[in-house]
Every structure is written in structure tokens, then in C-alpha cells.
Amino acid sequence: xxxxxxxxxxxxxxxxxxxxxxxxxxxxxxxxxxxxxxxxxxxxxxxxxxxxxxxxxxxxxxxxxxxxxxxxxxxxxxxxxxxxxxxxxxxxxxxxxxxxxxxxxxxxxxxxxxxxxxxxxxxxxxxxxxxxxxxxxxxxxxxxxxxxxxxxxxxxxxxxxxxxxxxxxxxxxxxxxxxxxxxxxxxxxxxxxxxxxxxxxxxxxxxxxxxxxxxxxxxxxxxxxxxxxxxxxxxxxxxxxxxxxxxxxxxxxxxxxxxxxxxxxxxxxxxxxxxxxxxxxxxxxxxxxxxxxxxxxxxxxxxxxxxxxxxxxxxxxxxxxxxxxxxxxxxxxxxxxxxxxxxxxxxxxxxxxxxxxxxxxxxxxxxxxxxxxxxxxxxxxxxxxxxxxxxxxxxxxxxxxxxxxxxxxxxxxxxxxxxxxxxxxxxxxxxxxxxxxxxxxxxxxxxxxxxxxxxxxxxxxxxxxxxxxxxxxxxxxxxxxxxxxxxxxxxxxxxxxxxxxxxxxxxxxxxxxxxxxxxxxxxxxxxxxxxxxxxxxxxxxxxxxxxxxxxxxxxxxxxxxxxxxxxxxxxxxxxxxxxxxxxxxxxxxxxxxxxxxxxxxxxxxxxxxxxxxxxxxxxxxxxxxxxxxxxxxxxxxxxxxxxxxxxxxxxxxxxxxxxxxxxxxxxxxxxxxxx
Amino acid sequence: xxxxxxxxxxxxxxxxxxxxxxxxxxxxxxxxxxxxxxxxxxxxxxxxxxxxxxxxxxxxxxxxxxxxxxxxxxxxxxxxxxxxxxxxxxxxxxxxxxxxxxxxxxxxxxxxxxxxxxxxxxxxxxxxxxxxxxxxxxxxxxxxxxxxxxxxx
Numbered sequence: 001x002x003x004x005x006x007x008x009x010x011x012x013x014x015x016x017x018x019x020x021x022x023x024x025x026x027x028x029x030x031x032x033x034x035x036x037x038x039x040x041x042x043x044x045x046x047x048x049x050x051x052x053x054x055x056x057x058x059x060x061x062x063x064x065x066x067x068x069x070x071x072x073x074x075x076x077x078x079x080x081x082x083x084x085x086x087x088x089x090x091x092x093x094x095x096x097x098x099x100x101x102x103x104x105x106x107x108x109x110x111x112x113x114x115x116x117x118x119x120x121x122x123x124x125x126x127x128x129x130x131x132x133x134x135x136x137x138x139x140x141x142x143x144x145x146x147x148x149x150x151x152x153x154x155x156x157x158x159x160x161x162x163x164x165x166x167x168x169x170x171x172x173x174x175x176x177x178x179x180x181x182x183x184x185x186x187x188x189x190x191x192x193x194x195x196x197x198x199x200x201x202x203x204x205x206x207x208x209x210x211x212x213x214x215x216x217x218x219x220x221x222x223x224x225x226x227x228x229x230x231x232x233x234x235x236x237x238x239x240x241x242x243x244x245x246x247x248x249x250x251x252x253x254x255x256x257x258x259x260x261x262x263x264x265x266x267x268x269x270x271x272x273x274x275x276x277x278x279x280x281x282x283x284x285x286x287x288x289x290x291x292x293x294x295x296x297x298x299x300x301x302x303x304x305x306x307x308x309x310x311x312x313x314x315x316x317x318x319x320x321x322x323x324x325x326x327x328x329x330x331x332x333x334x335x336x337x338x339x340x341x342x343x344x345x346x347x348x349x350x351x352x353x354x355x356x357x358x359x360x361x362x363x364x365x366x367x368x369x370x371x372x373x374x375x376x377x378x379x380x381x382x383x384x385x386x387x388x389x390x391x392x393x394x395x396x397x398x399x400x401x402x403x404x405x406x407x408x409x410x411x412x413x414x415x416x417x418x419x420x421x422x423x424x425x426x427x428x429x430x431x432x433x434x435x436x437x438x439x440x441x442x443x444x445x446x447x448x449x450x451x452x453x454x455x456x457x458x459x460x461x462x463x464x465x466x467x468x469x470x471x472x473x474x475x476x477x478x479x480x481x482x483x484x485x486x487x488x489x490x491x492x493x494x495x496x497x498x499x500x501x502x503x504x505x506x507x508x509x510x511x512x513x514x515x516x517x518x519x520x521x522x523x524x525x526x527x528x529x530x531x532x533x534x535x536x537x538x539x540x541x542x543x544x545x546x547x548x549x550x551x552x553x554x555x556x557x558x559x560x561x562x563x564x565x566x567x568x569x570x571x572x573x574x575x576x577x578x579x580x581x582x583x584x585x586x587x588x589x590x591x592x593x594x595x596x597x598x599x600x601x602x603x604x605x606x607x608x609x610x611x612x613x614x615x616x617x618x619x620x621x622x623x624x625x626x627x628x629x630x631x632x633x634x635x636x637x638x639x640x641x642x643x644x645x646x647x648x649x650x651x652x653x654x655x656x657x658x659x660x661x662x663x664x665x666x667x668x669x670x671x672x673x674x675x
Numbered sequence: 676x677x678x679x680x681x682x683x684x685x686x687x688x689x690x691x692x693x694x695x696x697x698x699x700x701x702x703x704x705x706x707x708x709x710x711x712x713x714x715x716x717x718x719x720x721x722x723x724x725x726x727x728x729x730x731x732x733x734x735x736x737x738x739x740x741x742x743x744x745x746x747x748x749x750x751x752x753x754x755x756x757x758x759x760x761x762x763x764x765x766x767x768x769x770x771x772x773x774x775x776x777x778x779x780x781x782x783x784x785x786x787x788x789x790x791x792x793x794x795x796x797x798x799x800x801x802x803x804x805x806x807x808x809x810x811x812x813x814x815x816x817x818x819x820x821x822x823x824x825x826x827x828x
Binding site for chain 1: 683691693698700704705707731743748768
């Protein structure tokens with residue numbers, strides 16, 4: 001199986017090349033036989049990559065340590081699940097994993113578009129095949145997971161214990177699923193550019209893929225934050241590290257695209273812009289990978305420098321050049337069919353939303369690249385850190401939050417004054433109300449106040465939209481509250497799913513603003529010693545050290561400290577934090593020591609205890625009070641649920657065939673929902 | 676009367692202008708030189724007042740040089756880029772990856788005594804995702820907190 005997999009990888013390379021050549025040739029000559037052959041070449045590539053992947057999984061699960069990849073990423077005593085996820089844990093395997101996802105996505109996309117988009121499909125197929133060639137070739141020549149060692153070691157080196165965490169097991173594949181899904185809209189955009197078929201039809205084909213990409217990026221980024229928070233022990237979840245930024249960039253442009261696509265659908269505007277966003281999202285995914293794997297940017301958690309980076313760089317610059325050429329030669333075909341009619345319109349709100357999202361992306365990209373830029377321009381490397389990103393992005397983020405509330409309230413084309421009064425009254429009131437309550441109870445942090453007022457404003461918008469929709473259904477169909485809510489969402493998935501995503505954003509922003517009140521304390525405690533701290537909400541916490549203990553378990557040496565915790569005199573239990581040193585079967589240590597953070601979560605605040613070190617019998621501790629952190633994860637979950645609702649196939653498919661459920665009221669419902 | 680398009684563009688220019696202004700000023704205020712010890716030495720020779728500028732220094736920890744200052748939360752160690760070495764004093768919590776021979780990035784300023792006073796310490800480690808090949812790790816193990824009182828003979 002392993003040998004078959006290895007061979008399949010090379011066959012896949014040939015198949016992808018065949019598919020690219022025949023698809024492009026077929027497309028330009030208009031020959032159906034070549035187009036069909038190119039399409040089948042793509043399916044075959046997919047089949048071969050699946051074989052290769054099964055081969056690698058077989059090697060991993062059967063502990064075939066003659067493969068360098070297996071030996072350097074797994075060991076015989078690891079839990080099976082992490083042996084399975086080691087597939088994407090290292091450089092070579094993750095390259096194959098990219099190819100696997102891309103080939104599966106491509107097959108599904110081309111298969112479903114082959115009839116619907118006869119003219120675009122061959123070009124999209126060829127473009128996807130070209131991208132596949134790049135990934136497969138990089139895997140074959142520069143990072144081959146099937147490379148063998150000169151000798152067979154008795155055991156592998158194992159996996160970094162920090163990565164042996166359920167969050168880390170599923171965080172990378174989610175990001176990859178997100179990054180790679182951006183390739184499908186890109187391929188169709190290229191196809192539309194080549195064939196000059198630049199009406200809205202290609203957009204409709206790629207909308208779902210853009211959503212899939214957005215969805216997995218959202219889930220992946222949230223999981224990454226969660227992992228960093230519980231595993232790395234620095235009491236935060238976002239450090240503006242280049243690797244993190246690399247995942248945020250395509251998310252931002254993808255989010256911008258999901259909004260601007262609506263303007264083109266409804267109003268025929270923004271055609272150049274949409275093409276640009278689609279292309280940029282894909283290119284940023286590639287660029288992010290190039291940044292993090294080439295070592296040109298200093299990152300605390302980058303992959304080791306590797307030749308793969310150079311390949312990604314070359315691929316990135318070639319693709320960018322080709323795309324710019326295509327767009328530049330087709331500007332005429334991309335002229336808008338309508339103009340902006342008023343500043344007070346949904347179009348304008350969406351345009352500003354796009355502007356802000358792209359502005360944030362640009363500042364993040366600029367800050368990430370600044371060491372390189374400054375070295376080119378001024379000869380010395382200058383780095384910017386979290387202060388830069390926060391100064392620029394907090395105001396932009398707040399503006400974006402405000403627009404989240406404004407967009408759904410304004411009518412398309414031109415909003416009338418009465419429309420504005422009717423729509424804005426409740427949300428504006430709820431925002432002002434929340435703001436004044438917070439001032440009254442003593443909150444004085446400007447950014448946080450604005451954030452919470454805006455969050456309440458957006459929540460007011462969302463609440464009002466749901467209230468109106470549900471009430472309309474209840475009076476028209478006389479449905480119960482629950483039924484009305486479910487049907488409202490189910491029949492207008494895009495709209496109400498979108499609102500649920502917005503609700504998730506609101507929750508997340510509220511949680512981010514909570515960090516303004518975070519408090520850290522560094523303490524040293526002997527056994528039996530008691531310390532008292534006051535948290536940001538005014539509660540008094542008492543910590544009683546239970547002393548430092550050491551123990552040895554199966555594969556690690558553990559140093560732990562336990563603290564008995566009281567809040568306002570009420571016992572909360574024992575929270576402990578550990579330092580772990582993993583070792584192999586010969587008691588030889590592996591990896592750096594890792595920290596197990598002691599976390600006690602509640603809706604209002606996380607207590608976060610890190611054992612920083614031990615001197616003699618004294619434990620050095622960092623105790624942090626992190627307000628509202630759980631709401632970051634909850635916000636992420638809400639966004640994911642909203643995304644799923646939007647993505648779920650709309651009713652049209654179910655409605656058509658089976659005859660006996662007649663839903664004859666869509667027109668009225670629509671009218672009711674649009675009020 | 677200006678058209679909505681013009682109005683939008685003016686608004687957009689305002690937003691982007693503000694963002695650009697924030698970016699420029701915050702780079703000026705918070706941007707930091709990222710230097711190797713040799714580059715830092717060159718800068719200091721050319722302009723002794725450069726001491727007052729906060730910088731980041733990327734270098735490697737000289738093996739065996741890490742000392743805990745008893746009773747305090749301070750670490751003293753030496754860093755080098757192969758050509759130039761500097762003593763560093765860091766007060767705070769060191770990351771798990773901070774051990775002999777790793778690449779570190781220290782942020783702070785050079786004191787008049789020729790010691791670099793660091794306020795943050797980042798340890799970079801190629802083995803974060805892949806176990807570093809051929810690294811003698813025995814000593815590291817022994818410096819795990821509480822190791823000596825541990826069960827292993």
C-alpha cells in the first residue's frame with residue numbers, strides 16, 4: 001500500500017499535467033473530446049492523490065519507521081489519534097494534505113459545473129490542474145513524505161506534546177480546508193477573465209465555495225486561538241504573530257467578498273472589485289504559506305526554514321503576474337452596469353464595509369512585512385508589534401462593528417428619511433442605553449465603552465430584524481413562536497444565517513473588549529503560603545499554595561503546583577498548573593518542557609494560573625484574571641453555526657421533485673420578510 | 676451638488692487617510708530596530724545616545740551562561756551572533772523554550788554598563804513543530820524544575 005501510494009503520487013503529477021494541457025487546449029479550440037479528457041484527468045488526479053494519502057496513512061498507522069516522515073513525526077507509544085493526525089503535522093505531509101483537499105474540492109467543483117457552466121468549466125479545470133501541479137510537484141521534489149531513511153530506527157521521534165491536543169489535531173486541517181477552498185473561486189474568476197464571460201454567472205457558481213472557505217477559516221482561526229490560550233501559557237489568544245496574520249488576511253478579504261458579491265448580484269456594481277477580491281483571497285493564502293515556510297519573516301512559531309518556501313514564492317509571483325495581466329487586459333469588460341445612487345443606501349454601507357475590511361488587511365499585511373520593507377528601503381530591520389496592530393485596527397474594527405449594525409437597516413439604492421427613523425430608533429437607543437449604563441457603573445475605558453455601545457447597537461439591529469420577521473410569520477401563518485423562528489431562518493437562510501454570523505461577531509468583539517480589563521500578577525509562593533488578589537470586578541481571591549510536587553508518569557516527568565482558591569471567602573476548589581518534560585522509552589528527554597495551564601472559566605472571567613518555574617521549594621506563578629474570554633469561543637461557535645445555516649443547500653432542490661408538499665407562498669413570505 | 680460617488684470617495688479617503696495616519700504614527704512610536712549584536716555594536720559606536728533607544732536583538736544564547744539570580748525573578752545570560760557577545764539581564768517569566776543554545780529575541784535597551792536590560796524575552800525554536808534532530812537534550816531535562824527531587828534514580 002505504501003509503495004502504491006508513492007507511485008500514485010507521481011502518476012498524479014502526470015495526470016494533473018495531462019488535465020491542464022487538454023483542458024486549456026480543449027477550451028481554446030472548443031473541442032469537447034479534449035475538454036472531457038481534461039476533466040477526467042482531474043478526476044484521475046484526485047483518485048491518485050487519495051491513493052497516495054491512503055499510502056501515507058497506512059505507513060503512519062503501521063509505524064513504518066523506514067519512512068523519514070513517519071520516524072520524525074510519530075513514535076510507537078503515541079495515541080492512535082495523533083498518529084492519524086500526524087499526516088498533516090509536518091511539512092511533507094501537510095503538502096500532500098493540501099493536494100488531497102484541493103483535488104477533492106476541484107473534482108466536486110468541476111463535476112457540478114460541467115453542465116451548468118460549459119464555457120467556464122474547461123478553463124477553471126485547467127487552472128485548478130495547474131495549481132495541483134504546483135502542489136504535487138512540490139510534494140514530489142521538495143517535501144516527499146515517502147522519502148526513506150538509510151536505516152530503520154527502532155522507534156520514531158514522536159510528536160511535540162504541545163501538538164498533542166485535540167484543538168491542534170483539528171486546527172490545521174480546518175485552516176487548510178479554508179485556504180484551499182479559496183482556489184475554486186480563483187479558478188472560476190480566471191476562467192471568467194479568460195473567456196470574458198464576466199456577468200454575474202461565475203459569481204453564483206463560486207459563492208458557495210467562498211462561503212466554505214470563509215467557514216473553515218473562521219473555525220480554524222478560532223480553534224487556533226483556543227489552542228494558543230490553553231496550551232501556550234501566555235494568557236492570551238492572539239499575538240499578531242506573522243503566522244496568525246497569515247490566516248487572518250484571507251479571512252478578511254473573503255469576508256469582504258461575501259458582502260460585495262451581494263452588491264453585484266443586486267445592482268451590477270463592483271465587478272472589478274469582486275474579481276480583485278476573489279483573486280486576492282487566494283493569493284493571500286499562498287502568500288501566507290510562503291511567508292511562514294520560507295523563514296523570511298521572523299516568527300516565534302514558524303516552520304523550520306525549508307526549500308518549499310522558495311517554491312511557494314515563485315508560484316506566488318508567477319500567479320500574481322498572470323492575474324494582473326488578465327485583469328488589466330479586461331478592464332473594459334468589467335465596467336459596472338449601475339452607479340451608486342445615494343450615500344444613504346445599503347450599497348454605500350457595504351462599500352464602506354469593504355473599504356474597512358481591506359484597510360485592515362492592508363495594515364496587517366504592512367505590519368507583517370514591515371521588517372522586510374524597512375530593510376529594503378532604509379537598510380535596517382524595523383519590527384512592529386501588537387501596539388502597532390492594536391492602534392490601527394481597534395478604530396477600524398470598531399468602525400466595522402458599527403457598519404455591521406448599519407448595513408441591514410438601510411434600504412437598497414436610496415433610503416428615505418422615514419425608513420431611517422423607523423429602522424434606527426431601537427438599535428440606536430439600545431446602543432446609547434448600554435453605553436450610559438456602563439458609564440454609570442464606572443467603566444472609564446474609552447475603547448471598551450465604544451465597543452460595548454456599538455455591540456449593543458448591532459445586537460439591537462439583529463434583534464429587531466428577527467422580531468419583525470418572526471412577528472410577520474406569526475401573524476400571516478399563525479405559527480407558534482418556535483416554529484416561526486425556525487421557519488423564518490430556514491426559508492431565508494442567507495439573510496438570517498448572516499445575522500447569526502453578525503451576532504457571533506458582536507459576542508466576539510465584546511469579548512475582545514474585555515481584555516482591556518485584564519490583570520496579571522507575578523507571585524512567588526512557598527507551600528502553605530497565602531496570597532490575596534483583587535480581580536477587575538472587585539472580587540477578592542485568596543490563594544493557598546499546596547506546595548510543589550513532582551511525579552513521573554508513563555512518558556513524562558511532571559512538576560505541579562496546586563492552589564486552593566477562594567473567591568470572596570467561598571472555596572472554589574483546587575487549581576493546579578504543571579510543567580511537563582516528556583521523555584522516550586530510554587528516559588531520554590524529548591522536546592522542550594511544556595506548561596499545563598490551570599484555568600477556571602466562568603462567564604465573567606477566567607482565572608488563569610501558570611507555573612513559571614520553581615526555585616528551591618518556591619513556586620513562581622503568574623496569575624491572570626482574563627475577563628470574558630469564554631465569549632471568544634462562544635462567538636466563534638455562533639459564527640460557525642450562522643455560516644452553516646447560510647451554506648446549507650437552499651430549499652429549491654427539495655421543492656422541485658417530490659410533488660406532494662406544496663409550498664406555494666414564497667412570494668408572500670418574501671414580501672413579509674422584506675417588510 | 677456632488678454626486679454620491681464623489682461623496683463616497685471623499686468618505687473613503689477620510690477612512691483610509693485616518694488609517695494611514697495611524698499606521699505611520701504608530702510605526703514611528705512603536706517600531707523597533709531589530710538588530711544582531713554586531714549591528715547593535717556598530718550603531719552604538721556611531722552614536723552613543725542610541726543606548727536610549729529601545730531595540731530588539733536577535734541572537735543565540737551562549738550555552739552554559741544562563742544564571743538565575745537567587746531570590747529574584749531575574750535571569751542573566753549571554754547572547755552572541757558569533758562575532759559579538761553581550762550580557763543580558765531579563766526580569767520576568769521565561770518561556771518554556773528558553774534553554775541553552777536557542778535563538779532568542781530580547782527587547783529592551785543597552786545599559787551604560789554594557790549589559791542589555793531586556794523587558795521581554797522570546798525564544799524561538801525550530802523544534803516547536805518538529806523535534807530538533809541531534810540536540811543533546813540531557814542537560815535540559817535536568818533543568819526541568821524539581822528534577823533532582825524526582826523519582827528517577
